[in-house]
Amino acid sequence: MEDMEVGDIAMEIPASIIISEDLVYKSDMYQVLEKIDGMSSETMSLLWSMKERHNCNSQFKMYFDTLPENFNTGLSFGVEAIMALDGTLLFEEIMQAKEHLRVQYDELFPALSKGHPDIFPPELYTWEQFLWACELWYSNSMKIMFADGNLKTCLIPVAGFLNHSLHPHIVHYGKIDSTTNSLKFRLSRPCSVGEQCCLSYGNFSGSHLITFYGFLPQGDNPYDVIPLDFEVDQVDTMMECPLSNWTTHMVRGTWLSENQNIFYYGLPSPLLDCLRSARSQMPFTKTLIKANMEVDKVLEDLQSTFNAMMENLSDVDSVDRESSSWDVKLASQFKEMQRRIVSSILTSCSTGIKLVEHELSKCKAEE
Incomplete structure (x- = not known):
């Protein structure tokens, strides 16, 4: 050997x-x-x-x-x-x-x-x-x-x-x-x-x-995501009538993100841009002005969505892992992993909301 x-x-x-x-x-x-x-x-x-x-x-x-x-x-x-x-x-x-x-x-x-x-x-x-x-x-x-x-x-x-x-x-x-x-x-x-x-x-x-395959790998799997579907209302400029489109975003555990700063929050930029465009028709720029801070209150909407998701993922602590069968144990491990991802997203939303509120208060103080 x-x-x-x-x-x-x-x-x-x-x-x-x-x-x-x-x-x-x-x-x-x-x-x-x-x-x-x-x-x-x-x-x-x-x-x-x-x-x-x-x-x-x-x-x-x-x-x-x-x-x-x-x-x-x-x-x-x-x-x-x-x-x-x-x-x-x-x-x-x-x-x-x-x-x-x-x-x-x-x-x-x-x-x-x-x-x-x-x-x-x-x-x-x-x-x-x-x-x-x-x-x-x-x-x-x-x-x-x-x-x-x-x-x-x-x-x-x-x-x-x-x-x-x-x-x-x-x-x-x-x-x-x-x-x-x-x-x-x-x-x-x-x-x-x-x-x-x-x-x-x-x-x-x-x-x-x-x-x-019948197993959950150890460690942080970058391909573990939470799918999020949004219905985005758009306007057909030719017919001047509203259109409805569904868009899907994949959200990973935010511990995998390298950018937790203002405007990013450890969350996928395409997701944030989608929510921003739905909230405001004005072009969004990543500058510290009051209008942008108001738009980034979309974090509160996102937080509400994932709070509801966390409630649906019942607590895995109630499962007796010692006496449970192999499949129940594996199901519990998966659910625990999902809760960990959702928890990280909620933490990022909460931290982001505080960042936005802090910058918004500074903008108002300068008026």
């Missing part, structure tokens, strides 16, 4: 053991699946893995044997965990994902099993088995560019067990080396002896990682 430096190969996987859609094309189920309108290669691979998992003679038997009986992603959340997420973005994300998968399953089964029971044995293609396969592919698959230039969604034995990190060692991967016909995972930053070598699953929010 030794320290690894930038550029070193942490792992190398032969292309011959990578599970891709090519295996489906060689199977007896392909002739059935290719005739179904809208059937994607990813869904074909998923259905193939449901059967191959139980094939005692499979060349991938060792790989399938290492996989867990339950992946414990957000797609497997029980009723209690789902209800604990009420009022959060994750609640909607999980419900929509589960509904989508259920519709997809019902479109395929039991029709395929009835029409081709030898290819799609009903005992291997239950809803539970389908959900397991979905979680497998969501949480373990990678997009791989092969030597022929084709990009395919694949399962990579061994590499699929590498964990995600907000500060990964491996960032650039996913292309087969045509010389060695292997997939190489090179380091983008050093990794010391005894340190866990991590890669990046992508720039995902905590809600996405819980739903499809």
Whole structure:
């Protein structure tokens, strides 16, 4: 064992053991699946893995044997965990994902099993088995560019067990080396002896990682946001009639902002500009004059919005984490993270309001 430096190969996987859609094309189920309108290669691979998992003679038997009986992603959340997420973005994300998968399953089964029971044995293609396969592919698959230039969604034995990190060692991967016909995972930053070598699953929010991977990363994730929808009234200058447009802004924890000063407050500038334009038709300039201070009372509106949001995020302290199930614990962690973001926004609003009041009093004193 030794320290690894930038550029070193942490792992190398032969292309011959990578599970891709090519295996489906060689199977007896392909002739059935290719005739179904809208059937994607990813869904074909998923259905193939449901059967191959139980094939005692499979060349991938060792790989399938290492996989867990339950992946414990957000797609497997029980009723209690789902209800604990009420009022959060994750609640909607999980419900929509589960509904989508259920519709997809019902479109395929039991029709395929009835029409081709030898290819799609009903005992291997239950809803539970389908959900397991979905979680497998969501949480373990990678997009791989092969030597022929084709990009395919694949399962990579061994590499699929590498964990995600907000500060990964491996960032650039996913292309087969045509010389060695292997997939190489090179380091983008050093990794010391005894340190866990991590890669990046992508720039995902905590809600996405819980739903499809089953964990919430440690540390401050810059992709964790609170979505805020506003209806902005505008005027059609040609018809001289009001228009109504919805605009969405993503607000991060304000501890990630480098500018907490007047006119910025640690909040997204596009959001503040949107609120300012809705409050005043006059062009806004970041100068310390009374008119601008009056406009920046939009912070009070924003504070009111997030106060209501905080009330909807019930206190997580009431959850008994010692006796709670894994999904309730994970739901509580997510809700706590959301409360932390909202709390930081409220703090920034409160601090900003005091800044505005201070500058406004100075402006009035100079009149």
